[in-house]
Amino acid sequence: xxxxxxxxxxxxxxxxxxxxxxxxxxxxxxxxxxxxxxxxxxxxxxxxxxxxxxxxxxxxxxxxxxxxxxxxxxxxxxxxxxxxxxxxxxxxxxxxxxxxxxxxxxxxxxxxxxxxxxxxxxxxx
Numbered sequence: 001x002x003x004x005x006x007x008x009x010x011x012x013x014x015x016x017x018x019x020x021x022x023x024x025x026x027x028x029x030x031x032x033x034x035x036x037x038x039x040x041x042x043x044x045x046x047x048x049x050x051x052x053x054x055x056x057x058x059x060x061x062x063x064x065x066x067x068x069x070x071x072x073x074x075x076x077x078x079x080x081x082x083x084x085x086x087x088x089x090x091x092x093x094x095x096x097x098x099x100x101x102x103x104x105x106x107x108x109x110x111x112x113x114x115x116x117x118x119x120x121x122x123x124x125x
Contacts, residue, residue, distance in 0.1 A: 002061055003124050006068065009117035010061050013075050016110035017054045020079075021047045023106065039103045040085070040093035069121030076114020082107035 002010065027042025053071060060067035086104035094100040 003065065005120050005124055006061055006065065006117075009072060009113060009120045010057065010068075012113035013057060013072055013110070013117050014054055016075065016079065016106070016113050017050045017057075019106055020110065021050045021054075023103070024050070036095040038095065038099040040089065065121050065124055069118050072114045072117025072121065074114075076111050076118065079107040079110030079114060083111060 023038065024042055024044070024047040027037030027039060028044055028047075030037050031042055053075060057068060057071050057075075060071055083104050086100055086107070089100075091097065091100060094103070
């Protein structure tokens with residue numbers, strides 16, 4: 001059974017993982033069709049990594065809260081790196097300013113979700 005204080009961080013991090021996976025897959029499909037991806041990176045390898053982390057999170061939340069917290073921290077760092085890239089990167093890397101800031105918002109949510117997961121793991125009941 002999932003600890004009640006880990007449920008919200010689990011859902012938040014899983015939402016970020018799902019949306020980030022979709023972002024990468026859509027980007028790969030767009031590039032394959034001769035169009036620009038919504039961001040500077042689009043990778044099936046990144047999408048597979050995100051799916052794998054999601055599977056480990058699902059196992060970790062049930063069996064090892066420490067693993068869950070560590071994975072949330074890793075997700076938070078990945079997301080934070082993407083936010084930094086969006087803020088400091090060359091705007092020409094995105095097809096439009098909308099996509100740049102949409103990616104930054106998505107990843108800011110992911111960074112916050114990862115932090116929430118780490119904090120909730122520290123203070124779990």
